[in-house]
Amino acid sequence: MWNNIECAPKEEIEALQLRRLKETARRVYHLVPFYRERFDEAGIKPGEIKSLEDLKRLPFTTKQDLRSHYPFGLFTVPMDQVVRIHSSSGTTGKPTVVGYTRHDMEVWKEVMARTMSMADVGPGDVCNNAYGYGLFTGGLGFHYGAEKVGAAVVPASGGFTKRQLLLMKDFGATVLCSTPSFALHMAEVARDEGYDPRSDFNLRVGFFGAEPASQGLRDALSDAWDILYIEAYGLSEIIGPGVAAGCPHGNLHVFEDHFIPEVIDPDTGEVLPYGEEGELVFTTVTKQALPIIRYRTRDITRLHQEPCPCGRTMVFMDSVKGRSDDMLIVNGVNVFPSQVEHVLTKMEGITPNYVIIVDKKGVLDKLEVWVEVDENIFADGLGALEELKRRLQNEMLNELYINVRVKLVEPKTLERSMGKAKRIIDKREAEGM
Amino acid sequence: MANKFAVKQLSIFLENRRGRLLEVTKTLMDARINIRALSMAESAEFGILRLVVNNPEKARTALSSGGFTIREQDVFAVEVDDEPGGFYGVVKILAESDINIDYTYAFVGESKKAVLIFKVPEELLPKAVSAIEQGGIRLVEPIFFYS
The missing domain is CATH 3.30.70.260 (ACT domain)
Structure with a gap:
């Protein structure tokens, strides 16, 4: 265990949370007009927070609120205090921007060190980090965590599977950080290359996150590499990876001294008791650059406070199975139907009917967009249609950062229900993803 | 202004799916349209059926209401x-x-x-x-x- 607070008595953690919550509420109320307005509308002043029970009186913050204040409108520090900026891939509108002060970076390293310590990663370990480096928080988050605990980090990033396998083998990597789908893909490629992933590599543990993974996929991964599967949960709006991490007993503990979780009824906003399923909400209580009050993650889960055999007293959550809106996670990348629609509209000046189909090809997700060819886009020539298809595919790659296969279909091919087209067919769901 | 030698041709977008050609031809037959000339172009996924018919207006109406995507060209x-x-x-x-x-x-x-x-x-x-x-x-x- 990295920090004794993780197994501190409940009262101690709650006292810490309350003190930090009060500070954070004061901070946002006095420094961000948006929060002051929302607090005033809700009829609560920071000084009125007397117990953790009062948290439910505070207003929610949504992704839309972050977008509306693009880029730095919700920051509580001047830019000369900000040492890092990350950004999520945007939907049709603006991307979501998050900032970190030096202190925030320390918090991030701390929670990532706790994550790595779930499997006692430390000096002597070689950590192959296959999360993408860049604006995405995954790559750098794991990088700092592994460094903080003293492991040797190999910043492999995504892709270049064969080379990555070679380095993992030759460097004797003991730790793999990756999306589940990429790790499974690597195992397949390893076998194709004539390796036995179970015995030809020195891996003992993998840290997997950034996309939902069914129990079947976890077991398959554990088995394919003969490693311990540790789940990592996070989102950039809260800090990136490091919001919660799975212990060796498989319980996904939330680092609640930094991020207070709640589960609410997504329709009414009412807080639900432990054990009930609803939308996960986080309040950050130690962040400076971008503290966030009751952020609606749209992730559906349950919280539990039963004692865990690992000794941690922090609450744990179920693995996230789905989002409460229509966002898709395709090979770890967020995709919104509105992005697809945006490309179609931008390219043709009209919005043809379309449907998004997500499926698995081997272990990787594949995304197809079926576009109805109506009179507006029907060019009388195979070349012109093939060209249209190519342009749409290229533009979607630019916009969504993933490869999309566009298929041109006849009108009325796509199912419409109650006048509204069904936009997404997620065939992965059948496999429990 | 239309050229006096311009002949109206109908192009129909078709997915490469079993039975589609059958449906087009049946639609035309039911509307009593006579096909005077035709050609078919196809790629792996879709094709274009090009027709010169005895009554382009009527054919167009019949095909449109049959849900086909059509383009009329000279x-x-x-x-x-x-x-x-x-x-x-x-x-x-x-x-x-x-x-x-x-x-x-x-x-x-x-x-x-x-x-x-x-x-x-x-x-x-x-x-x-x-x-x-x-x-x-x-x-x-x-x-x-x-x-």
Whole structure:
């Protein structure tokens, strides 16, 4: 265990949370007009927070609120205090921007060190980090965590599977950080290359996150590499990876001294008791650059406070199975139907009917967009249609950062229900993803 | 203004799916449309069926209400002798006039004649037609198809 607070008595953690919550509420109320307005509308002043029970009186913050204040409108520090900026891939509108002060970076390293310590990663370990480096928080988050605990980090990033396998083998990597789908893909490629992933590599543990993974996929991964599967949960709006991490007993503990979780009824906003399923909400209580009050993650889960055999007293959550809106996670990348629609509209000046189909090809997700060819886009020539298809595919790659296969279909091919087209067919769901 | 030799051709977008051609042809039969000339272009996923019919307006209405995506375009037709070099003579004139042929198809006409249908870029159709005329090749009037 990295920090004794993780197994501190409940009262101690709650006292810490309350003190930090009060500070954070004061901070946002006095420094961000948006929060002051929302607090005033809700009829609560920071000084009125007397117990953790009062948290439910505070207003929610949504992704839309972050977008509306693009880029730095919700920051509580001047830019000369900000040492890092990350950004999520945007939907049709603006991307979501998050900032970190030096202190925030320390918090991030701390929670990532706790994550790595779930499997006692430390000096002597070689950590192959296959999360993408860049604006995405995954790559750098794991990088700092592994460094903080003293492991040797190999910043492999995504892709270049064969080379990555070679380095993992030759460097004797003991730790793999990756999306589940990429790790499974690597195992397949390893076998194709004539390796036995179970015995030809020195891996003992993998840290997997950034996309939902069914129990079947976890077991398959554990088995394919003969490693311990540790789940990592996070989102950039809260800090990136490091919001919660799975212990060796498989319980996904939330680092609640930094991020207070709640589960609410997504329709009414009412807080639900432990054990009930609803939308996960986080309040950050130690962040400076971008503290966030009751952020609606749209992730559906349950919280539990039963004692865990690992000794941690922090609450744990179920693995996230789905989002409460229509966002898709395709090979770890967020995709919104509105992005697809945006490309179609931008390219043709009209919005043809379309449907998004997500499926698995081997272990990787594949995304197809079926576009109805109506009179507006029907060019009388195979070349012109093939060209249209190519342009749409290229533009979607630019916009969504993933490869999309566009298929041109006849009108009325796509199912419409109650006048509204069904936009997404997620065939992965059948496999429990 | 439409050229007097412009023949209305209907292009129909078809997915490569079993039974689609059957549905198109049945729709036309039910509307009592006679197909005078046709050609089919296909890629791996989809195809385009091009038709010259006896009543383009009626065909268009029938196909539209049948849910097909259609595009109406102007093509022109010429009649040549059904013998070696017939096609060559027409293509040569168009090539010499610097007119690119988008596509062409043909059928055998009556008494040793062949009819060739040409699609050229829309703005080049008048130029193509007058080049053909000057080259002494007989253009087929639309009425030939529409009756």
